[in-house]
Amino acid sequence: MTLFSLARKNIARNFSQYFLYIASMVFSIVIYFTFVTLKYSDTIAEQTASSQKLGTMMSGAAVILLLFVAVFIAYSNSFFMKKRKKEVALYALLGVRNRQIGFMLFFENLLLGLVSLVVGVVLGFLCSKGFMTILIHLMGYDVIAPFTFSEQAALNTTVVFLAIFLVTSFQGYRLIYQFKLIDLFHASKKGEATPKPSMMATIIGLLLISTGYWLALQDIITSKVWQAVGFLMIALIILTTVIVGTFLLFHSVTGFVLTVMKKNEKWLWKGLHLMTISQLLYRIRGNARTLTVIAVLSATTVTAGGAVYGLYYNINDQVTSANPNTFMYEQTDEKIDQKVSAALTDxxxxxxxxxxxxxxxxxxxxxxxxxxxxxxxxxxxxxxxxxxxxxxxxxxxxxxxxxxxxxxxxxxxxxxxxxxxxxxxxxxxxxxxxxxxxxxxxxxxxxxxxxxxxxxxxxxxxxxxxxxxxxxxxxxDQASVDLSKKIARYLPEEAQFSSAPQDFQIGIESVGSLLFIGSFLGLVFLAATGSIIYFKVLTEAEEDKSQYNMLHKMGVGAKDIRKSIASQVFVIFFVPLAIGLLHSAIALKAFSSLLMMDLGKPVLIWMIAYTVIYGLYYILTVASYNRIITQNNRTEG
Structure with missing residues (x-):
């Protein structure tokens, strides 16, 4: 049996565990391929007046997506490598040479990447028509995009992701050389360093977040603090205080809350509350860095998406406010007025x-x-x-x-x-x-x-x-951009012609393209965020199998075990989400004040949509966790 075939069989055997990882990579490749395809699209160039600007925006979005996906793939790969360390140790114990084990891991990761790349490009091509139609619709044009396969986009995507997969595959190859055999056997038991809660850290964390919020809610125009320190420096201070404060929040504040709950003995000894709280105390503190990343990613995604959707949502009101008349111009020639009259209908x-x-x-x-x-x-x-x-x-x-x-x-x-x-x-x-x-x-x-x-x-x-x-x-009534352009051809420049349809089209074209880019980048960030928690929780599920099996043997019912699992996973999922939504609410409040625009309704819609999709990851994770514990209980008896 060759190393390549062994790698292929390993993937087939563990496909259910790899599925979400592959799905997230495929989704990222689809979005990247779509952005690059739209950049080279003749249809977009023909339909939009700002095709060159859109191409630049797509290129910028593709770079941001690429950097994020590279970090996500490397991070996810490290989870899988940690999970495989015991298996790798067994290969070494059976006499398989380090080089062979390294190549097997290399081929396995590369094969996953190649499968994801092929599926991603194919799906990207099949979805390109739909994505292009969505973009054109968001930009205010009523056009059905054709199926297009861009060889340039396919080549670009292949080269970029092959490079990423080669790097992460080499990361797997080096695994066997980085650890001693005994370390590999015990690797699955090692989490992030578990910090002890500290009252001082709690106070500092709350003060840092409060400081960041206070600065963000200051009026940028009139605030003496903003004027004295400067915009860039204040923005950097806000980011630093909120991120560090969030880390300390998970480091200590949540620990104190759970400790207080643990002191309520009457409640604690009901069901599996004792085990749930004890597990959460370890999980929250031990995963402080990961939960901070989730909270910050959620805040970034919701803030950026909510701001752009808010602008898109208010375009019509802004145009109507500035242009209460469909058309207006200064009259300079009676003959020109007659031509305009002949063109007008409704x-x-x-x-x-x-x-x-x-x-x-x-x-x-x-x-x-x-x-x-x-x-x-x-x-x-x-x-x-x-x-x-x-x-x-x-x-x-x-x-x-x-x-x-x-x-x-x-x-x-x-x-x-x-x-x-x-x-x-x-x-x-x-x-x-x-x-x-x-x-x-x-x-x-x-x-x-x-x-x-x-x-x-x-x-x-x-x-x-x-x-x-x-x-x-x-x-x-129901004026069009074509009518606006027709009238504009009759009028001299000094007529200062203004057109509500034309201004609306310009606004919706620029903000619509931003909304398209922001939405799909947000979906990738959301998919990666959910996947990171999914990998983390399922890794912990493998560690908890023996504990739940012991409870099973002691007579604890499956319903109570499922309830305990759901409670633990709920906290791990939704505490960072709640913190992220709070961060984004403060940021969007500041943004709303700066633009003198009511963003309440569109931001609420965006937050609900984000939470619903995020919630699907929670349901999937709980179901997977329960399946691992149930199967183990059946096997172990």
Missing amino acids: LTYDENIEALSITFNTQQLSSALNESDKKIYTVINEKTYNQIAAIQQKEKLFVNEDNAVILDIGYDERFSPKYKGKTISTESNTEITFQSYKKQTVLNTGTSGIVVVVSNNQFKVLQKEGEVLKYRVIGV
Whole structure:
């Protein structure tokens, strides 16, 4: 029997144990192959206006994925090697030479990698149409992508993953030379170093996390701490304090909680609570590093995905706020207006309005902001505002004489002028005082900019001082980008044409591609995260077989054993998830505040989706753990 055939038989015999590892590698290869395929896709280049930018993003995502997958495969491989050390020791004890054992492990790992690579590329090709269609749909295009097989993508994927598999296979080959025979026999009993809980470590851990949270929740614009220390340094401090604090949390805080639970004797002696708590005390402390990695990975995945999905979710509201009219432009030629009219269909309204472009002295507004003392505003009267507002189903506005209301959709009380009560004046010293401001507008900001609404009488006075502008505002039911492009061809550049469909397409194209990349990278991170815990827990299941078998012989029922297993695995799975979700909630709260955007609903949806998929790994792990214990109990009696 050759070493290669022995490696193949080992894989076949232990396939159930290798399945999740292979599945995670296959999924990673599928995603990597998809990203590289999309990078070279002619369909994407033809359909999107930002194909070059998308190609760069795909390349960057592929590099991030590659680094992560390489670490994940090496980490997972170390788990399997630890599990195989006793088997390796038996081969050595039977007289098999170290070189032969090393080559067997080398071939075994390489064969797993090659199988994963072939399956991943084939599935990547079969799924490429679906993935490409999803991307195009997220970017706002209604196109069905064709099946495409990119030889460049296949070659790129093969070379990259073969290199990874060769490195990890060599890691297996070196195993036999790294340990003494006695160490290999006892390797499965060695976990991470088990630290003792410390009150000082508990206090420091909680203080570090609290410090990180406090810094993250400070307003970046107004915080004196952020201004004094600097953005990059503060970000680094937050990451360091939260990660170190999380490690100390698993190192000591959870240990103290479990110790307090252990003191409740009335509860402790019910069922298998004593064994469950004792096992958890060891598992939590002994796996502090692994659980910290899981918590940080979960936080990173949820934060990045939630932020991008939040942006995607709010695109329509942002575009509608900036462009309340489907189309708007400055009228320059009657013949051009006729051409535009001929192109329009499904009109809901079509209005011509008069406005003024006036340069104001804004010293009272700009002194605190260190800006120019002069600004050009578009001025309309109260009648015009209410005319358009009625069409757009907005509230009426009443402006007092010599007063004005400013329409500033980008208003932010942290750095925008305090408009109310402030006075601006024209070149001839005609003064108007702001009675209020509104974070909405009735004109498209791309054409008119910030708008000032004055009384009808005041508007007549200002007509003598400003340039008169004629605007056309148009509402179209279900307008398309094609119609927008058609109208744009008729208009000169000075018309300052603004289009809601066009702005929506630009926004959804850029954020949609980010959402696609973020979602699939997040799925890979989630798959790897779940797999790491799965490998870790099942390794521990092998160690616990004798303990559960002893309980079985003592008459403990299978139901109680399953309940104990489910409780232990639940804590190992969901404590780091809960910590990760809390970290991400704080980060997303800070992100939401920075962008002045409500991310609550999209972030909640993203968190629920992540938790549901993560929960499937928990169910699979518990089922596998129970199967190992049950089979052992049947074998041992």
